[in-house]
Amino acid sequence: MNLVLEKLAHKTTPVDVIVTADTRGNYIENMVKRCGGNALRVPDGYKAFAALKKIIQDSYEKTHSIAVALDGPLGPRHEPKKLAFYLSEHAEEDFVGICLAYSSCIRLKHRWDKYVIPLPYTTVTVEVKNYGVVMKNRIPELPTAAGKTEAAAAAGIFSAY
Numbered sequence: 001m002n003l004v005l006e007k008l009a010h011k012t013t014p015v016d017v018i019v020t021a022d023t024r025g026n027y028i029e030n031m032v033k034r035c036g037g038n039a040l041r042v043p044d045g046y047k048a049f050a051a052l053k054k055i056i057q058d059s060y061e062k063t064h065s066i067a068v069a070l071d072g073p074l075g076p077r078h079e080p081k082k083l084a085f086y087l088s089e090h091a092e093e094d095f096v097g098i099c100l101a102y103s104s105c106i107r108l109k110h111r112w113d114k115y116v117i118p119l120p121y122t123t124v125t126v127e128v129k130n131y132g133v134v135m136k137n138r139i140p141e142l143p144t145a146a147g148k149t150e151a152a153a154a155a156g157i158f159s160a161y
Contacts, residue, residue, distance in 0.1 A: 001037045001067075004091040004098055004126055009067065010035025016040050018055070018068040018083070021047075037067070044074075052083070061092045070097075070142070075112040086135040095134040099143050 008015050017032045021043040029039035042051040059066065072081045088095040102125040108115040113139040116123060131140050 005035040005037050011067055014038060014064045016064055016066050018042050020044060056090050077113055082136045084108055085134045085139055088134045089136055095131045098130045101125040
């Protein structure tokens, strides 16, 4: 997704990426900043409510894109959380899905997310689909790596504009 973020950062309004507020988020925040994005730190669980309320209020005041990992910081893999759909519904903005696939990669199978490291000279395919405004109670059918090659990436990071 870092490659996608770099391209989006130069072609669209600022991209804010929702990142966990714990120590893992520190590493992710550094990567996001290097790719031209801005990290929004949100705590996990019930503490997230106040931070998300502020994000929604800010979305009314400025034009920007918000990116979020669809299956959350800890999974389970390919099971979408409702955060992105909640943001789409309340901001009344389109939900745009981004899916990545790799021609060759190393997949870290011991991790819950099956983290992917593309190999040199890998072809990365990016699929983008606009689902329109999505209600959190009516989540559309989303693509996953199931049915694709083992090297296909999960439909893991989506943007709500």
